[in-house]
Amino acid sequence: MPIELRRQRALRLAWGTASCLAASFGLGLPVPILAPIFALLLLALRSQPLPLRLAPALALLVLFSAGSGLLLIPLLVHAPASGVLLVGLGLFLCFRYALRGGNALLANFLVIGLTLVSAAGASDFGLALAVVEAMAKGMLLAALGVTLAHLLFPEPADAPPLPAPPLPAAADSAWIALRATLIVLPAFLLALIAPDRFMPLVMKAVSLGQQSCETSARQAGRELVGSTLLAGALAVGAWSALSLFAHLWMFFLWGLLFVLLLARRLYAAVATRQGPGFWMSCLTTLLILLGQSVQDSAAGQDVYRAFAVRLALFLVVSVYAWAMLAWLDRRRLRAPTAAAPRGDA
Numbered sequence: 001m002p003i004e005l006r007r008q009r010a011l012r013l014a015w016g017t018a019s020c021l022a023a024s025f026g027l028g029l030p031v032p033i034l035a036p037i038f039a040l041l042l043l044a045l046r047s048q049p050l051p052l053r054l055a056p057a058l059a060l061l062v063l064f065s066a067g068s069g070l071l072l073i074p075l076l077v078h079a080p081a082s083g084v085l086l087v088g089l090g091l092f093l094c095f096r097y098a099l100r101g102g103n104a105l106l107a108n109f110l111v112i113g114l115t116l117v118s119a120a121g122a123s124d125f126g127l128a129l130a131v132v133e134a135m136a137k138g139m140l141l142a143a144l145g146v147t148l149a150h151l152l153f154p155e156p157a158d159a160p161p162l163p164a165p166p167l168p169a170a171a172d173s174a175w176i177a178l179r180a181t182l183i184v185l186p187a188f189l190l191a192l193i194a195p196d197r198f199m200p201l202v203m204k205a206v207s208l209g210q211q212s213c214e215t216s217a218r219q220a221g222r223e224l225v226g227s228t229l230l231a232g233a234l235a236v237g238a239w240s241a242l243s244l245f246a247h248l249w250m251f252f253l254w255g256l257l258f259v260l261l262l263a264r265r266l267y268a269a270v271a272t273r274q275g276p277g278f279w280m281s282c283l284t285t286l287l288i289l290l291g292q293s294v295q296d297s298a299a300g301q302d303v304y305r306a307f308a309v310r311l312a313l314f315l316v317v318s319v320y321a322w323a324m325l326a327w328l329d330r331r332r333l334r335a336p337t338a339a340a341p342r343g344d345a
Contacts, residue, residue, distance in 0.1 A: 006269040008153050013043040013267075014260035016149030020142050021287065022252035025294060027141075030130055033291035034138035035145070037203070040283060042146045044266070045104055047162045049150035055143035062139045065109035066132040069117025076122040076192070083118075087188060088181055090114045095177035095209065101167055108210070115184065115202050119191035127195065179328050180209035183321040200288050204228075204314050207284045208321045211277045224325075227278050228318045231285035232311045234258055238290050239303070255290070259283065285314065 020039040024032035042050060050058075068090065076083035091114060098107035112135070121128030168176055187205030191198040208224055238258045242251060265272045266279040289310065296306045 003269060005156065005159055006267040007264065009047060009155075010260060010263035010267045010269050012149045012153040012155075013040070013263045014256050015152060016043050016145045017259050017263075017283075017287070018252055018256035019148065020145040021255045021291065022248055023145065024138065024141060025251065025291075026248050029134060029137050029141065031134035031138070031199075032295070033200075033203075033288060034134055035141040036287050036291070037284060038139050038142035039145045039149075040280075040287070041105060041108055042142055043149065044280060045162075047155055047159065049155065050143060050146045055140055055147075058143055059136045059139045061106065062109055062113075062135045063132065065106070065113035066117045066135050067113070068110060069113040069115070070121060070128060070132070072114070072118045073121035073125060073128060076118055080122075080192075083122075084185070084189065084192075087114055087118060088185055091181040091184055091209075092177050095180040096173050099168055099173040099176055100170070111184070111206055111209070112203075115188050115191070115206060116199060119188055119202060120195045120199070122192050123195055175328075175332060179325055182324055182328070183317075184209040186320065187317055198313075200292050200310060201313050201317060203288055204285060205317050205321075207281050208318060211281045223274070223278050223281075224322050225315065225318045226274075227282040228285055228311075228314050231282045231289060232314070234261075234282075234286050235289035235293070235307070235311075238286070239293050239307075251294070258286065258290075262286070289314075 016039045017036050021032075021036040024035035029035060072083055072086055072090075075086060091111060094107045094110045094114070098104050117128050117131050117135075120131045167173075184202075184205045187198065187201045191202045211224060211227070238254050241254050262279050262283050264270045265274070266276055266283070272279075289307065292310060293303050293307055296303045
């Protein structure tokens with residue numbers, strides 16, 4: 001792939017994500033961090049422009065995926081154990097669907113709907129409806145931002161499509177999907193207790209679950225924990241820069257700069273030893289940390305204390321994901337060895 005094309009795709013992703021980040025906070029959308037995350041997914045998973053007429057269809061897709069979470073709320077309220085098991089089963093099926101070549105965008109929306117909406121509705125149904133509304137509005141804004149980004153930085157007609165990630169063997173997909181499910185579930189259980197406090201943790205766990213589908217146990221520590229630490233350092237830098245002159249336009253410009261730094265590595269416009277999953281997780285975590293800090297500041301909370309607690313939780317769930325991935329892979333490797341003597345007997 002030509003280096004100019006890599007740079008243009010990185011600039012398109014940075015512009016679309018940063019514009020949605022600034023617009024969502026400027027418009028005062030509920031859960032404003034959803035719009036830039038949706039824009040990041042739309043721009044990273046496809047290189048072709050998104051027709052603007054598909055924006056309502058995407059909003060309906062989000063409503064459909066969020067509906068899966070709404071349907072589980074009565075079960076989580078009246079039969080919590082069964083509800084959690086069904087959420088786990090739904091996560092497993094979503095991850096396995098994506099690993100077997102299914103639509104990655106649909107799988108992402110279904111996972112977000114299963115976790116965020118159902119966790120919010122378990123304590124307050126009105127909060128779940130607010131999350132659904134935020135997802136629909138965020139998708140409409142993301143579709144508009146993606147269309148504008150493609151108009152400003154169009155894809156060449158002869159450009160090769162984005163390479164599809166390698167799919168695991170059919171026998172491995174179920175095991176990897178189980179791994180990702182067990183990574184997401186603890187954060188989901190915490191969100192059932194206090195959804196307003198642990199909603200960012202659920203989004204981080206979903207990102208880690210998706211990242212675990214693309215990494216091995218040998219690289220898990222560097223991939224999962226390293227991306228979280230790097231995102232935390234970049235979020236501190238972005239917040240310090242924004243504190244020099246707090247303005248919406250500066251929020252857009254600083255967001256554009258920091259997202260571009262990571263996007264250039266995501267598309268390998270800058271040489272790096274890390275894979276795309278590392279940089280995608282780093283981008284997602286940076287958006288969550290920076291967006292939540294802005295919300296904390298607007299609410300009059302202690303930004304630095306809230307950031308420290310949030311980053312500590314993100315590191316804890318990253319270390320847990322690393323340990324879970326290593327433990328499950330070790331058990332999987334031991335299973336054939338333990339079964340061999342019984343087969344020979």
